[in-house]
Amino acid sequence: MNTFYQAALEIADKKLFRDEKPTHLASPRLGTGGGFMDIFLWDTAFSSMWARYHVDRFPVAASLDNFYRCQTPEGFISRQIRPDGVSKWSPDSVTGFAPPLLAWAELELAPYVPGRLEKVFEPLLRQHKFNFARFRREDGLFFADGWGCGMDNLPRWDDRSEVIPDGGIPFQRNAITDSTKTGDKLFEWLNAQTEVPFYWNKQLGWCDTTCEMAFNALNLAEIARRIGRTAEEAELTAQHAELAELVNALCFNETTNFYSDHLNGRVLNRRTICGFWPLLSQVATPERAAKIIDTLHDPKAFGCPYGIPTLAADDPEFQPEGGYALGPAWAHTNYMVLKGMQKYGYDAFARKVAFRLYTAAKKLWEKTGTIWENYSPVQCDQQVSRAYPDFCGWSALIPITFYREFIC
Template identity: 30%
Template sequence: MDTNGDGVAQAAVTAAGYRLATRHPLHLEANKTKTLYLDQALAYDTRNGKEPQVEVAQAWAENRARWSGYLKAVDASRLAGVPDETARRVAVKSVLTLLGNWRAARGDLHHDGVVPSYSNPDFNGFWAWDSWKHAAALASFAPALARDQMRAMFDYQAADGMVPDCIYLDKANNNWRDTKPPLAAWAVREIYRATADKAFLAEMYDKLVRYHRWWFARRDHDRNGLAEYGSTDGTKIAAKWESGMDNGARFDAIAMLKNGDGAWSMDQESADLNAYLYLEKLELAEIANALGKARDGEQWTREAAAMKATIQKRMFDPSRGYFFDVKLGRDEFVPVYGSEGWTALWAGVATPEQAQAVARTMLDPKKFSTRLPLPTLAADDPRFSPVKGYWRGPVWMDQAWFGVEALKRYGFDKQADDVARRLVVNAKGLTEQAPMYENYDPLTGEGHQSRNFSWAAASYLFLVRK
């Protein structure tokens, strides 16, 4: 590091990071900036092999070409009500955040991938539903990395089809207590739409089928065709992790039910989980048809139609106009207004009348139409905690983007554009020189939790891409 030629006195390295100290105190003048330059060099360990020969000029040229390709892919980013320059800035920041979290294959991680946040040392691994979102976003500008992100998780697919929650450099630390919501087929389909890579579809199809079937074999306690979140060890905490919404208010009163050895379910069927599974059947049909598996495609389409009717009948509460989780064995809703309620619209499972009712709730200022819109729990819920609530009120950008797409899918284009605009202009620092955050305060727009968060970047890229 250099500050006007002063240089650096020492660099101390620890397991958690490193610290740089200047030779002399750094004096700052009021209202003036001082620039610090960090110069890094690769020191090759010749004890482990011969130092590779690198043509520096060629390497720099290839690097520039690669980055030009990344940025060209998002150059046409647009968002109604937002200056084009602002939309492109958000897109570029999204690309930089995702690529900044790129990690090469090493240890027991057999393919490259993207970690959730390099700013949080607890995130030194790959998580399943993070990976699905990362891959879908990467498909538009770094498709090779997108494919590897998917492969990294499926490298550890179990014989019964399960994919673990998260994987690490040391596979002994992998979390097999639960998996994560089923968005893998959606991510593969997004990669295919961006690349037309049928070889990748063929590589992934059987794996996706096994993972999809696993949900109904191990997480459908009453065998009624609707699944539940659960765990392999029977614990409530792992079952909540499986939802991805760790402390969601809808799970406050769950009990665990044993399905078999190493398979437990919550005692409630979740609206978002079954919407994801419905959509996955349609995605598997699309993939099967692209691979010339017409009979498979017809089967997936039939299954989707049957599941759609069941979700519409069982999980929509006409009196409240919203989709809710339902208790097993009885027609009893879990009446928590959360972001899971609009997943049915994102997946296309709602009727037009149901969608209209859900949209009214989403656009209600007392519930979800906050300054930064679409929090994960309605603002009028007594458990609403917009700063420290984690999944009890902060805005998580993946769920917010699902909400924008949900509105668009059912013709609420103007309202969707307004929500999307507010998600950009009211998130503090987003359009300026500041990092993207894990989640945001819906009342103030302040960012919270981990900085440089990958799925926030992926979601904002979805929001502004054209």
């Protein structure tokens, strides 16, 4: 264990959230890295990917169990849950959707905590069915919104004039479960946001969200196989095949040779980190996977020297230094790409790509003494302007999981 790795563990220890008084949630629990009291599904799932290597030190299973504890009878698991166990968002709200990554997290945790798969299969299956019923479009693709997809300000359009309320689900006051004046103020603030409006949701067939649902079907099928649920295994495997066919038919741009969102009968041209989800979800054909991975060689696309950006480097809105989802490199989305590359046999290249962000994070840790929420993919001399320090949190993936799986 090197000093960078050890520093991540020490920061993560400090970030463990401990309730001063008993709440509905298990305590202690994995911290997000930020200063939130609420738990977030996206953050917790990715944090479990490093914490599983230290289950004797970090409450990984208990942190995942919090989401099942707060599941509704209909199957809804919110992306954000308050300490009292109440979802921040209504089950009818698109903003309450979370990328369904818990089954993946459980499969990765299973070797370290035996016997969990039998316990978690039913709640995971209920969540999957809820998402299928609630967040699927007529063409079979799925949808989310800026916050629900986990990349708050990522531009998902070719031209800003396309971003209109028509065809979307309106963002209304009842989307927020807090009925007090605090909830009123939150609604007013969110409704005034123009960077990525909250009404921009169902108009799109979201490539990443659809692939995440396919990936969830694949992971649930694997859990079903391991616990002897053969009927569910067959059904979920067929579901994955159906979604893979849809994504390849509706979300691959033959001009850019990249997967993108679907809008008004066409595939968008904009290239974002979302276009790599077909790798991890095993949706991409081998030929198309090769074309996607080729962009990691191109510094004008996603082949930046210090990590995979959220937005292609030749995009006019690319902001690598402080753009949040407009260009910086993030540990969790880089990890998603790396694991996807392995699915198609690009293990050696994945190691080289992993070393890019690992190098940046390690150099900045040596310089600043901390691990950051996100990083510039084009330089490692200074931290970006829009990133929390001590973000362990998912950024602990870099010194721990990147190191164990790709570097050492």
